[in-house]
Amino acid sequence: MLDVREYVLKTPPGGVKRYDHDALCDLLKVEDRSRVIFEQGVGREAIVRIYPSNPLMGVREMTADDLVMDGRGRITIGTYFDGSPLRFRLFDPKTGNAQRGAVFGTTGAGKSRLVQAILVACKRSGIVVHLADLKHGQSVPEAKGNTATRVTTQYEAILMLRGLVAEAERRMIVYGERGSSGFVIGAPDPLMYGIVDEANRLLEKGAPFRDEAAQLIKELGRTGRSVGVGIIIAAQAGHLDELGGSDTLRAMLKEGEVILLRWSSAMMQQLVGDGLLPRGESLQPIPKVVGQVRKIRRYNEQRADDEDDVNSQGMLYHLTGIRPTSMGRTFVVGSVAPTPGYDPVILDLYGSGAPPGEAIDLEAHVTAKERKAAGEGGEGDEDGDAASGVPAPEPEPDVTRMSTAERILAVLPADGLAEVDLLAALEADGGRRVARASVRTNISAMRGKGKLARPDGTGLIVRAPAD
Numbered sequence: 001m002l003d004v005r006e007y008v009l010k011t012p013p014g015g016v017k018r019y020d021h022d023a024l025c026d027l028l029k030v031e032d033r034s035r036v037i038f039e040q041g042v043g044r045e046a047i048v049r050i051y052p053s054n055p056l057m058g059v060r061e062m063t064a065d066d067l068v069m070d071g072r073g074r075i076t077i078g079t080y081f082d083g084s085p086l087r088f089r090l091f092d093p094k095t096g097n098a099q100r101g102a103v104f105g106t107t108g109a110g111k112s113r114l115v116q117a118i119l120v121a122c123k124r125s126g127i128v129v130h131l132a133d134l135k136h137g138q139s140v141p142e143a144k145g146n147t148a149t150r151v152t153t154q155y156e157a158i159l160m161l162r163g164l165v166a167e168a169e170r171r172m173i174v175y176g177e178r179g180s181s182g183f184v185i186g187a188p189d190p191l192m193y194g195i196v197d198e199a200n201r202l203l204e205k206g207a208p209f210r211d212e213a214a215q216l217i218k219e220l221g222r223t224g225r226s227v228g229v230g231i232i233i234a235a236q237a238g239h240l241d242e243l244g245g246s247d248t249l250r251a252m253l254k255e256g257e258v259i260l261l262r263w264s265s266a267m268m269q270q271l272v273g274d275g276l277l278p279r280g281e282s283l284q285p286i287p288k289v290v291g292q293v294r295k296i297r298r299y300n301e302q303r304a305d306d307e308d309d310v311n312s313q314g315m316l317y318h319l320t321g322i323r324p325t326s327m328g329r330t331f332v333v334g335s336v337a338p339t340p341g342y343d344p345v346i347l348d349l350y351g352s353g354a355p356p357g358e359a360i361d362l363e364a365h366v367t368a369k370e371r372k373a374a375g376e377g378g379e380g381d382e383d384g385d386a387a388s389g390v391p392a393p394e395p396e397p398d399v400t401r402m403s404t405a406e407r408i409l410a411v412l413p414a415d416g417l418a419e420v421d422l423l424a425a426l427e428a429d430g431g432r433r434v435a436r437a438s439v440r441t442n443i444s445a446m447r448g449k450g451k452l453a454r455p456d457g458t459g460l461i462v463r464a465p466a467d
């Protein structure tokens with residue numbers, strides 16, 4: 001490669017124990033720390049490369065093809081600094097195992113975009129996915145209508161996880177009776193995932209459902225994977241112990257797929273302590289701003305205008321991959337600048353059409369006690385009952401009590417939907433099934449009342465412009 005200086009270093013046996021990136025850069029006289037890449041090789045070898053600029057700055061855009069699972073059960077989510085593909089496993093055909101995965105990173109590091117990529121991969125690969133987006137549905141908005149289940153509150157997330165555990169149990173019994181020892185995709189069941197973005201909200205200290213959430217996730221990690229029911233969480237936390245306490249995640253993640261996006265170096269150290277990174281391995285820190293030079297300026301020297309713009313989103317380590325200490329980056333997922341409505345680039349990645357699978361029937365997993373606490377399902381009393389110890393579910397429009405017209409308006413994105421997609425979105429919104437004929441009747445009635453725009457020849461069903 002042109003302009004890349006490379007040094008092969010002999011290290012002490014077992015690798016470099018403590019690695020000081022700043023000191024190395026000073027030694028090499030490189031001011032822009034992100035141009036220097038250190039990689040511990042096997043045995044006693046390490047490589048230091050100095051690039052003209054950080055090699056991960058110009059990654060290409062993600063394509064739908066990257067996200068179709070290959071014969072080995074992997075998708076390509078990005079690249080390592082040297083250009084080799086960074087793959088994430090969703091299935092292991094050799095063992096028939098679904099995966100348990102985790103994406104960690106500080107705020108803005110790119111967790112939700114990566115989750116979005118995994119959701120696209122599921123839709124594109126025939127994997128049934130049930131999503132909890134615990135930032136009120138705002139983390140991965142484009143997933144609406146593109147996943148079998150989509151919930152946005154903690155209580156619903158618990159119901160969803162209960163549903164996933166129940167499905168894993170059902171499969172175990174059926175497979176056991178059939179005498180089959182392993183899971184094969186589509187014979188007869190599909191590969192299935194539960195994905196929880198902002199899982200820290202569910203698992204942090206003081207969270208209302210912390211213990212049950214931790215237990216359900218642990219259960220899925222333990223029993224789900226051999227019957228094709230996997231679990232992936234995305235979270236920010238200072239320490240694994242914050243996520244559900246004890247060793248819930250530690251055990252689960254050691255054999256799963258773990259991705260570490262930008263995190264403070266102190267937190268990275270704790271991960272080593274948590275056993276997620278082999279002892280003796282060190283990670284070069286991921287800077288918030290790549291290319292920044294900490295140089296003293298003369299008083300009339302100008303700083304570049306974009307000098308402090310965050311530009312390292314998506315940079316990561318695939319801790320459980322083949323190269324845990326090599327810096328990589330996800331491909332660009334969607335528009336980098338926020339879009340006013342749904343991001344068209346991301347919608348394109350999902351593609352049109354309904355997602356595979358059916359929604360989990362959340363109602364079926366409400367316990368008798370919770371039903372009672374919520375006032376026998378009566379109107380109004382959603383506040384729970386402090387005395388019974390059942391936390392109150394977050395208030396949320398209850399799809400089961402909405403009219404078809406209200407549900408249509410609720411699922412319609414700003415740029416409208418084709419009829420098939422609208423039908424799919426209604427299938428997936430958690431409410432009761434509506435026949436196509438009834439949807440059509442509602443649409444024409446809503447057009448009559450000025451709630452939907454008149455047909456304009458594109459075939460799209462679009463909300464009427466706000467007056």
Ligand SMILES: Nc1ncnc2c1ncn2[C@@H]1O[C@H](COP(=O)(O)OP(=O)(O)OP(=O)(O)O)[C@@H](O)[C@H]1O
Nearest residue numbers: 107108109110111112113313314330331332333336
């Ligand atoms: N792979 C990516 N491709 C393009 N832009 C990205 C990517 N990852 C992150 N970004 C940019 O960074 C911003 C933050 O990313 P994202 O929402 O995924 O972070 P997050 O880790 O989920 O943050 P939070 O903790 O606030 O939820 C995005 O709005 C986008 O502008």
Ligand SMILES: [Mg+2]
Nearest residue numbers: 111112139197
């Ligand atoms: Mg997020």
